[in-house]
Amino acid sequence: MVVHVAVQAAPFDVGVEAERLSALSPLTGGVGLFVGQVRGGQGLRAMTLEHYPGMTEGTLHALAQEALARFDLTGCTVIHRVGRLEVGAGIVFVGAGAAHRGAALMATSFLIDRLKTGAPFWKREEYDDGRTIWVDARETDEEAARAWMSNPTA
């Protein structure tokens, strides 16, 4: 069970990351992946991702280990970018390989749901008219994270 975690300003390469998960084990039958990217609209131009450098990697490693403990995986990956990202740019990549698709897909959902409100990242939006706005945590994101906490065996 191999964990790959990174916090980086550079873009990630989904093809490389997918191949890393596919190649982890000959017993891997399915790989689930999720890419979060900067969603445009309403004049949004870019986002800046701030983080807590000393804490971020440890939090992501702990999250990945929790996924391994919870689901029957061959490995998982969490990559989060920081810095200024324009509309359409990838922000986050999570993925999980498993013998069976159910575990791979559940772990993928788990990782992104928990990462949204459980790792020290903050988004500041930047609009065409010059406004900048710190994104508020969405109640639905907090609910999604809590749902995994109240269901520890899923």
Place this chain on the structure above:
Amino acid sequence: MVVHVAVQAAPFDVGVEAERLSALSPLTGGVGLFVGQVRGGQGLRAMTLEHYPGMTEGTLHALAQEALARFDLTGCTVIHRVGRLEVGAGIVFVGAGAAHRGAALMATSFLIDRLKTGAPFWKREEYDDGRTIWVDARETDEEAARAWMSNPTA
């Protein structure tokens, strides 16, 4: 809402397919992806994927359209390989882009669950000792497909 469907002997490129979904719309905030690959073990050497050429593409298009009708997507992709595939080789790629991650991840699960028992593909396994075995449909796969049918609004 753009659908990309292919039935092919050639490998698919997950990086290219992920980028296709990411680039569909500036309103895409999340892309869910799933790769199914030949799982080794118990002496399995390879699988041959047979299909019903006249029916396959139409079935996959109908499945993709059903995903678009069910979930709020910017687009989705279904690619299935045919022919002989060795352990570790990709068999199937499904993916969906959406404004929000919930729809992208649900659509990804929907596509792979329904594709498993609802499209005219058959797997013949080939073992190191020379045996070949047609894979039986798993009851759990049929249940997963039925679950989506009995829950038409999810």
Place this chain on the structure above:
Amino acid sequence: MADRVTVLFFAALREQIGQESLSVTIPASGVSVAALRTQIEGADPAIAQALADQPKLRVAVNRTLSTFEQLVTPGDEVAFFPPMTGG
């Protein structure tokens, strides 16, 4: 030649029967899939055995999954196969 349907077999069924297609004459008014099945079983014991060996036999008429009650008319394409195992 006019009142014919094409019958296809896939996967284990194709392998066991040893052929992948048949051309079968039916009444111009059509028959049910079930009647067509009985007809081809009667014509070839190998087909009868192979179909009997598939407790979950599936059928598609004109490339759409169908029931055994579905009416088949001349010119149709009817495919028999085991449960599908893609993905």
Place this chain on the structure above:
Amino acid sequence: MADRVTVLFFAALREQIGQESLSVTIPASGVSVAALRTQIEGADPAIAQALADQPKLRVAVNRTLSTFEQLVTPGDEVAFFPPMTGG
């Protein structure tokens, strides 16, 4: 110098306060996060206002999410921030 903790602010909090870290003297026996908060609020009205503006203020002690009851002792790193919005 010995009985100090480092206090960090992130995101909107950092921006509003206009600084990203403080060094604060506390008793050698330690204080709760809540008491530390009261102390830094008393020392700087801008901090008091910024913390008051965060109804869902979060805190991490030594890079682990903590509660406001958590004991802070000299040498610790305490970070205050708004709810996290990654992903």
